[in-house]
Amino acid sequence: MRKVLILGGTGDAVKLATKLESIPKIEVISSLAGRTKKPSALVGQVRIGGFGGAEGLANYLRENAIDFLIDATHPCAGQITINGAIASQIAQIPHLMLVRPQWEKISGDHWIEVESVEAAAQVIPASVHRVFITSGRQQLEPFLQRSQIYPDTWYLMRSIDPPDIELPNSQVLLDRGPFSLEQERALLREYQIEAIVSKNSGGKATYAKIIAARELGIPIVMVQRPEMPEGEKVTSIEEAILWLSSQLAK
Ligand SMILES: NC(=O)c1ccc[n+]([C@@H]2O[C@H](COP(=O)([O-])OP(=O)(O)OC[C@H]3O[C@@H](n4cnc5c(N)ncnc54)[C@H](OP(=O)(O)O)[C@@H]3O)[C@@H](O)[C@H]2O)c1
CATH class of the missing domain: 3.40.50.720 (NAD(P)-binding Rossmann-like Domain)
Structure with missing residues (x-):
């Protein structure tokens, strides 16, 4: 079994967890900050609450033998995204950010x-x-x-x-x-x-x-969104699944 931790709190994270659960030999754990009283139903394991900064997240990754970290948090959740980038480096595991494209202003928008x-x-x-x-x-x-x-x-x-x-x-x-x-x-x-x-x-x-x-x-x-840390990024759930498949094939 390979373990994937999804940093969630978005509809995309829910959809991603559902799709990853159907991949054989993958164990999915979704992490929520715990802000919403009744979060959307999630497939797979769920853990709730902060980790205690980047160090805390790195410890969690190590202690739970997480193989891959996918950050599917809201694009405006700047702190957890920075923490994810740092923690995956400390724990030395592959890390991906799923970032939906931002809206672009078009004619008629004020x-x-x-x-x-x-x-x-x-x-x-x-x-x-x-x-x-x-x-x-x-x-x-x-x-x-x-x-x-x-x-x-x-x-x-x-x-x-x-x-x-x-x-x-x-x-x-x-x-x-x-x-x-x-x-x-x-x-x-x-x-x-x-x-x-x-x-x-x-x-x-x-x-x-x-x-x-x-x-x-x-x-x-x-x-506007906060600046994102450097690292691998995709814009869709399909690309995130492809990324994980390529990681599993390594
Ligand atoms: N910001 C928004 O506009 C927005 C909109 C919709 C949904 N959300 C969701 O709401 C959550 C909180 O947003 P925020 O803007 O408060 O985030 P943030 O400012 O980036 O994060 C603040 C702290 O909350 C904890 N945290 C955030 N996301 C977490 C997660 N998925 N699992 C475990 N701990 C998490 C972390 O605590 P520790 O440092 O203790 O680990 C983090 O340092 C995020 O998961 C995000 O996806 C945010």
Whole structure:
């Protein structure tokens, strides 16, 4: 048996685990940070919680005799990706990053591109009074600060689990993608959204809001991805499987 550890927390990681489980003589362990109360069902073994930095992850790899590490975390989860790169070097095992391509701005898109959620909250124009936050429930502090400066702004926040921070003058929508274009169009109209905050997640599951915003002429404050460490990268699940097959053949 050869052991593969998948760093997860994304739909791609779930799909990858399912596909790898059907490969003979492969044992799949998926790792989750533990942020979502009811994570999507995963095939194979699952472990939950942080490792204790890159060193902790390297220890886990060694102690559990992991042969391959595949990082299928969200492209904006910068720390765990750095940890994965360092830990695989320490443990001297092959390491792959599965990174879905980012969304590219096309004609009709009105994006304000920023480096962080903090910057996103700061650049929302003062004239905007109804904001749709899709950048995650864990980073609401910057909007709390903005609401002290602009108390008239109303926020719609969409996330899988309820946020810890309650924004004044806001509504929370608990929902898990994928979201259809019809759904997103209807939502933007119903709540009279004037600006959206999004991370550049890439992929199809949450792209409909980008199309709907383009159609309705709504600006998007787009948070860029953090820089990725050097190392082997692929952009699709199929390529990740090919990578593993070539590693197994060595
Ligand atoms: N950031 C986003 O926008 C976003 C969106 C959707 C899903 N997610 C998922 O949510 C998780 C947390 O995201 P984040 O932005 O907080 O990550 P992060 O800032 O890169 O990671 C912070 C810490 O959380 C732990 N961690 C993260 N992912 C882990 C995993 N798959 N297994 C075990 N421990 C993990 C690690 O703790 P230790 O150092 O103690 O090991 C890591 O140092 C990720 O797994 C990611 O795939 C993130």
